[in-house]
Amino acid sequence: MKTALVTGASRGIGRAVALRLARDGFRVAVNYSASEAAAKEVVRLIEESGGSAFAVRADLGVLEEAHALAERIRREAGVLDVLVNNAGIGASSPIEQETPEAYDRLFAVNVRGLFFLTRRLLPLIPDGGRIVNITSGVARIAFPEGIAYSMTKGAVQVFTLALAKQLGPRQITVNNVAPGIIDTDVNAGWLRGNPEGEAYAASRHALARVGQVDEIAGVVAFAASPEASFITGTTLDATGGGNL
Ligand code: NAP
Numbered sequence: 001m002k003t004a005l006v007t008g009a010s011r012g013i014g015r016a017v018a019l020r021l022a023r024d025g026f027r028v029a030v031n032y033s034a035s036e037a038a039a040k041e042v043v044r045l046i047e048e049s050g051g052s053a054f055a056v057r058a059d060l061g062v063l064e065e066a067h068a069l070a071e072r073i074r075r076e077a078g079v080l081d082v083l084v085n086n087a088g089i090g091a092s093s094p095i096e097q098e099t100p101e102a103y104d105r106l107f108a109v110n111v112r113g114l115f116f117l118t119r120r121l122l123p124l125i126p127d128g129g130r131i132v133n134i135t136s137g138v139a140r141i142a143f144p145e146g147i148a149y150s151m152t153k154g155a156v157q158v159f160t161l162a163l164a165k166q167l168g169p170r171q172i173t174v175n176n177v178a179p180g181i182i183d184t185d186v187n188a189g190w191l192r193g194n195p196e197g198e199a200y201a202a203s204r205h206a207l208a209r210v211g212q213v214d215e216i217a218g219v220v221a222f223a224a225s226p227e228a229s230f231i232t233g234t235t236l237d238a239t240g241g242g243n244l
Contacts, residue, residue, distance in 0.1 A: 002025065003028075003073075003080055004027070004084065005028075005069075005073055005084065008086045009086065010032035012182075013213050013216050015042055017216070018053070019046065020217040022049070025051075026082060027052040029072075030046075030053055031056050031087065033058065033059045036057065059109075060108075061113055062108075063113070066117040067120055069117060073124060077124070079124055080125050081126065088110045090152075090186060091149065093146065093148065110153070110156065111159075127171050128170075130224045130225075131160075133156050133174070133177070134178075135178045136150070137179065137180045137243070164233030165233065173228060173231060175228070179239065180205050180240045181205065183213070184213060187201075205239065205240035205241055205242050206241025207241055211238070211239075223236060
């Protein structure tokens with residue numbers, strides 16, 4: 001059985017990706033940081049459907065914990081066929097309101113954690129393996145409302161480009177999946193049950209509605225599949241036609 005690690009898989013997009021990859025036949029490592037009960041529920045749902053999964057706690061903003069996560073994958077699986085770097089945080093702050101502490105935490109989780117976790121896992125990824133990084137549609141537009149968050153996603157997209165070049169000869173693909181505005185907890189405060197928020201989100205997407213987590217999971221599953229064997233170093237835009 002092939003193994004996939006999905007970071008930040010206790011909730012939101014990562015949860016949907018974990019459930020989908022399990023359905024596609026992967027044994028799934030479900031990483032979480034704080035939501036232990038939610039991560040265990042994801043494992044339970046996977047096992048209930050006949051799949052295989054295990055939960056692993058690690059705050060990717062803490063380097064030692066990212067390294068411990070890689071070590072756990074080495075011990076549990078030995079080989080990592082698919083790495084989905086999904087865990088991420090993001091608050092919308094314009095430049096005037098961004099604090100050094102919040103900026104550092106954003107980069108620690110979204111960029112440094114992803115970078116060093118991936119580095120530690122590289123020896124476990126076999127020829128033909130897959131790395132999928134969840135970025136954001138805001139990396140291709142001007143988004144001053146969340147400038148530092150956008151910068152973290154831009155950094156990941158450049159990381160993807162370089163790593164795809166390095167790993168290509170081994171048939172390992174590295175791609176980004178860039179979601180638009182998706183109905184998850186991160187947007188719940190302004191979006192869920194708020195017609196004005198929904199109208200705003202719809203106005204930013206050509207498809208004139210908010211995206212759902214399964215719509216992102218499907219794109220990630222494709223990028224992780226053998227079907228995507230000749231796609232690397234690029235961004236699969238899943239923004240519903242965001243800001244066209
Ligand atoms: P979410 O609903 O807030 O879920 C975030 C997930 O990441 C949770 O499982 C959380 O686990 C985990 N996580 C947070 N901080 C972590 C840390 N330091 N270490 C390990 N895991 C951590 O977020 P989401 O909307 O699904 O977002 C997932 C990814 O998609 C992020 O990279 C985000 O930037 C990107 N994205 C989202 C949207 C959107 O509209 N939702 C749009 C574009 C891009 P715990 O609860 O255990 O902490």
